[in-house]
Amino acid sequence: MKLYNESDHGTPAKKATSEVKLSVDGRVVSVPAGTSVMRAAAIAGIGVPKLCATESLEAFGSCRMCLVEIEGRNGTPASCTTPAAEGMVVHTQNERLKKLRRGVMELYISDHPLDCLTCSANGDCELQDMAGAVGLREVRYGYDGENHLKAKKDESNPYFTFDPSKCIVCSRCVRACDETQGTLALTIQGRGFGSTVSASQNQSFLESECVSCGACIKACPTATLMEKSVIDIGLPEHSVITTCAYCGVGCTFKAEMRGEEVVRMVPFDDGKANQGHSCVKGRFAWGYTTHKERVLKPMIRAKVTDPWQEVSWERAITHAASEIRRLQEAHGRGAVGGITSSRCTNEETFLVQKLVRAAFGNNNVDTCARVCHSPTGYGLKTTFGTSAGTQDFESVEHADVIMVIGANPTDGHPVFASRMKRRLRAGAKLIVIDPRRIDLVRTPHVEASHHLALQPGTNVAVLTGLAHVIVSEGLANEAFIRERCDFDEYLQWAEFVKRPEYSPEAVEKVSGVPAETLRGAARLYASGGNGAIYYGLGVTEHSQGSTAVMAIANLAMATGNLGRPGVGVNPLRGQNNVQGSCDMGSFPHELVGYRHVSDAAVRAIFDKAWGVKVDPEPGLRISNMIDSALEGSFKGIYIQGEDILQSDPNTKHIAAGLGAMECVIVHDLFLNETASYAHVFLPGSTFLEKDGTFTNAERRIQLVRKVMTPRNGYADWEITQLLSNALGYPMHYAHPSEIMDEIARTTPTFTGVSFDKLDRLGSIQWPCNDRAPEGTPVMHVGSFVRGKGRFVLTEFVPTDEKTGPRFPLLLTTGRILTQYNVGAQTRRTANEVWHPEDRLEIHPFDAEERGVKDGDWVKLASRSGETTLRAQVTDRVAPGVVYTTFHHPSTQANVVTSEYADWATSCPEYKVTAVQVSPTREPAEWQTQYARMSADQRKLAEPSK
Amino acid sequence: MSASAAYDEKLVYMANQIARNFSIHGEEKAVASTLDHIRMFWDPRMRARILDHLRAGGVGLEPTTRRALELLSLAATE
Missing domain, CATH: 3.40.50.740 (Rossmann fold)
Known part of the structure; x- marks a missing residue:
């Protein structure tokens, strides 16, 4: 067994149709046009010294370590920011370059604690490696002048430390937060010698907008950002490539081990689903595996x-x-x-x-x-012929319009969300259909073109309304439909969706979505280029969950958005x-x-x-x-x-x-x-x-x-x-x-x-068989699994879960980034620090009407039962809608949810429950009884421990 | 309401819900689709239970559902 270290070519690979040939230290190498000199050198087997460059991030050119000489050009350009060119002759090592690099390195080291032997990164430090690579043997500047050696450590995050005394201000962490994660929580504060890495507005990492994805730690070339587990245990001695057991993104990780003890989980660069990225759960929340409450004997x-x-x-x-x-x-x-x-x-x-x-x-x-996701199985099998999403994740990079329906990727599927946000920052348009203003609606450098904040329970009306606009305005892709779908069924469907009850004005009355917003979204999806739909449990967990899935499939078929990269119908699966x-x-x-x-x-x-x-x-x-x-x-x-x-x-x-x-x-x-x-x-x-x-x-x-x-x-x-x-x-x-x-x-x-x-x-x-021996990234290319795509009439049938005087609000439920489903795993990790309890989001109008203030205990009652939890007053939810998570058994949100379910698959209607909210000072009777019973049950197991 | 009656009521609700969602296809197709759906997705004891309810008068069954179940009953006795 060995410690697996991916190669780092310094700058990202470039995709290009043409190649350029150059010579690096006498070695001729051919690379795609746009490739950096640094990467070309690495491909030729020559490692140019570097500190601020790493393959996962765009070149920055700040550290001045990767200087090279290029024949016919003046000076010593940074190889990371210089594109390779045809016929270029590059020299990476000579007396001038050696002297320059050594001088730069000397300056770095003059403001760096020389505690290598006791440093947690000893043996895994790029600064240490580069000092060796440039042959640094002495530092002529003492520590008498101004330095950062006594800068205070930030240990607020439960999983990692930030030690600014070891920071070389290479900005890799800041760029990782920007480019890889897309949260933009980090920045360089100050100028010149006073430049320091800062989380949000100079806050502690825990208080900042940091989502603890770990991208900054992975990018850090020193021990500035370091996993606490490495500080506690030491560096790993071997690693095993495995797959995360949290959400449906399926990130590949290196389990870095010392003996049988996990030292850290590091996202694997060659992982196809995550491409070296991770979230707080997969990266850090694995401590439940050795939690004291784990039962080990039958x-x-x-x-x-x-x-x-x-x-x-x-x-x-x-x-x-x-x-x-x-x-x-x-x-x-x-x-x-x-x-x-x-x-x-x-x-x-x-x-x-x-x-x-x-x-x-x-x-x-x-x-x-x-x-x-049982409605996904039913809906996609009925329309396309197989019970699965149509695309690979890479497909999102080719999407021009992304429609997110009833999903909250930044919380539920964070690593894919980062990839999606990268595409959105590059110019793709976004449509969000969700009762809540999820983070994607407005996040740094991303803003939805349309947010359809519909009433819970009206998905089918809204989706069929979108179809109404597409068909009525002649935006359907008839050539695709004729070739790929049952055209008679299409004609029947087109007549159905054109009915007046699915006009934007009629749908507005049912769903609360303004008619013009609906029209704008339909036009954008149908005519904005490659249209890709991503959806989650906000679609499936309804009494018409299967119908909504089929309505989504209808939209994709009607606009020809299937069977190639950049399009498709993509269910975001909850569990791994x-x-x-x-x-x-x-x-x-x-x-x-x-x-x-x-x-x-x-x-x-x-x-x-x-x-x-x-x-x-x-x-x-x-x-x-x-x-x-x-x-x-x-x-x-x-x-x-x-x-x-x-x-x-x-x-x-x-x-x-x-x-x-x-x-x-x-x-x-x-x-x-x-x-x-x-x-x-x-x-x-x-x-x-x-x-x-x-x-x-x-x-x-x-x-x-x-x-x-x-x-x-x-x-x-x-x-x-x-x-x-x-x-x-x-x-x-x-x-x-x-x-x-x-x-x-x-x-x-x-x-x-x-x-x-x-x-x-x-x-x-899958499918992986004789016809596709290495698998199938995109499905339904050329034809659907069932032959012709099937349009299904998706009549809107309102749920029987009705609001009224006793229960005037609609409850919808969901997940949060740091917890996972019922919380059995994440509640037994330090992730509890971010979400120690379920809270009820309530709009300020509804809160004021009930005399509820932020943080107050409230009773949440429905026809099924009642529970108590604390209120979070926010306009993220619309008036009339409340929202909570279901991660904590002490809340038992599902005491409140009803037994109404999807007509085809019995998938419960978690997303629509009529409720009332009122201030309270005591737990619900059920909670008291349940807490007692649960405590008794745990006592009954005590003799076995 | 007894647990037994509540169970009958639930099965009736489920069957009606299926029929209601197929009703857009027209009565004849809705009957056939409801019958097919119940055959393909319901465990035999659930089918037997709702047929017992049908034979006992079928309180609560919508007309389309009732027709689908009558066909199911016919097939069960064949």
Whole structure:
């Protein structure tokens, strides 16, 4: 094992159609036009000394270390800012250059503490390296003059320190914040010798606009910005390339290790999804893996009021298997089911659904995508023929108009948001459709051309209204439609969208979006060049979630924005492996690769591979499992890596359903909220402790590599295998690669996927088969998967969740940058410092009307229940709309959300709940009861610790 | 309301919701699509339960839903 260090050519690669040939120190090299002399030299194998230059940032030319001589030109230009030219003859080393560089370096070192032996960057410091490279042997200037050596450290950020005494003011951190992250939180304050790096308006890093993405630390050539973990532990000695386990962007990281201890997670430059960038979660919030609350020993109990009993793995597995069989014997084969996890690997989700289908003998398997992107699956399969986004992330760099609908990328998908913002800063236009003024609407150097701040629950009206304008004004791309879509269906659809109820004026009455804003957005999307749509749960989590997805697909087809880079329909997936868990047959009606269980030919493949008869009938969805438990026909469940009590709607209903079951098996890292109703607890393993693959939002399959021994004893796929064997259905996989081989053997879109190929290529976007042996970055090129694209009539059917005198406001929910879903992971990290509680955003008008001030405790009540939390008065939300996050079990936002759901997929309508807000001084009754119960449950587990 | 009645009511709501969202395609297509959707996505016990409700009078079922379920019932007895 080795420490992986990417090469740094000093300046970014340039794309050009022509090449120039030059000579560097006698070596002839050919490079794309526009390439810097520094990069050309690096390509020729010559490292020009540098400090302010690094490959991820545009050249700056400030450090004066990279000076070269060019024949026929005067002076000693900086090689980083000088473009290579045809016939150029460059010299990087001679007496003049040596003297100049040494002199510059001497000045740097004269204001730098010489504590190299005890410095945290000792051995990993570019200043140290360059001092060696230029042969600096003495510093003639003493420390008597003015210097920065006693500058105060900023240790406010929980994850890194800023030590200005070591700063050489190269501006790499400032430029990384600008160019890579796009937050522009850092600046150089002062002039000349007084120049210093400053966060926001000379604030501490913690108080500043800094989002702790870590780009500045990665760019820093010294120990000025340094991870606290490196200061504590020391430098790593080897690294392993793996994939982040947070959001659906799927960032590639180097897990930098010392033995089995993670020293730091560094974003990998060659990662296709993240290109060397990261966010605060992936970069820093991995401490939950060793958190003291992690349960490492299996536990069982007869009743949920009994104390947990720590037992051996063998006993826990035997007990779980015997309970499943007992329930099936007493209540029928369909009395049990399972839930796969979008946090687990493809191989693990495949195994859980196989366990349910082959060992349980039914199709009662579902996954957390049920409550997020199941409408994406339904909508895109209906219109295009496959349940996935159409593009790769790189596509955004070719977009001219970006439409973001019901997504908040800077919080939910921050690394992709940085890439999107880079394109927007370069001139692409932006349309935002969201009830809230998300950060993208107005952020440094980015401003939306149109913000359609619609009333929650009116997506379909607005999207069909956009179609109305496009069709009525003759902006549809008829040539594309005739060639690629069913034209008769288009004509029918065009007549439908032209109806008066979808005119901008009519839609304004329903949605609150001004007619002219709607018109402007439609015109821009249809005629502004490449139009790319990115959407999130603000589209799917509605009673018409699937209809909205189809309305989006209609818009893309009508304008010809499909089948090439820069366009497309792109669902931004919430969890790391939502795409993968859906691909792997986690839905109760579909086998792997989105093939319906009623298809005899498909079942025959699995009958043969698994040696069983797969049930031809669809099984129960999560919500159906809960209902069936209350109704008495569903008695036991195996839940891998999901906390349905906190994440699913109407918490009281979920609690009652779980309470009605006789055997709840929770397989997770922590005693989550669902575990309060569990009879068996199987400790799970983290992404650092296992091998496998995740599939991100762009269908990119990437390897997850084990960097340490599972602290609980087994990887999750091994635990499912143990359970299956105990149930009498043998599984004998020696490694997850064998599971992937089975997936490839049985799934046409995965035929060409293997761990060996993934290792070789770095990643693969499915479909990957004989027709696309290295994968498919852009789908539906030339034709749709289903043949002709299908236009679907998307009638607006208002939700039955109505506001009225008792509940006059609409609640919508979402996520925040520093927390992740139910917070099981991020709440057990220092990320808590940024978001220690869920808060209720309320408009100043609504707050004043209720006598609520910023920071006040308020009661949030709906028809389902009530909770209390503190108010945040802000005009980010429109009057009549309130917003909160759902990261904290002490708030339990889902006590309030209703059971209304998408008509096609049962995806809950989290985004629309009629509520009332009132001042309060005490927690809701449910919160008090729940806090007591939760505390009791944790006490019941204490003897096992 | 008993848990059993609440469950029936929920299934009726779900079936009506499906039919309502297909209604834009016209009555005949909406009936066929509703039938197909319930066949393709509902677990057999849910289908059996709503057919029991239909046979018991089908309180709350919208006309399109009722027609789709009658076809489902017919297919189940064939």
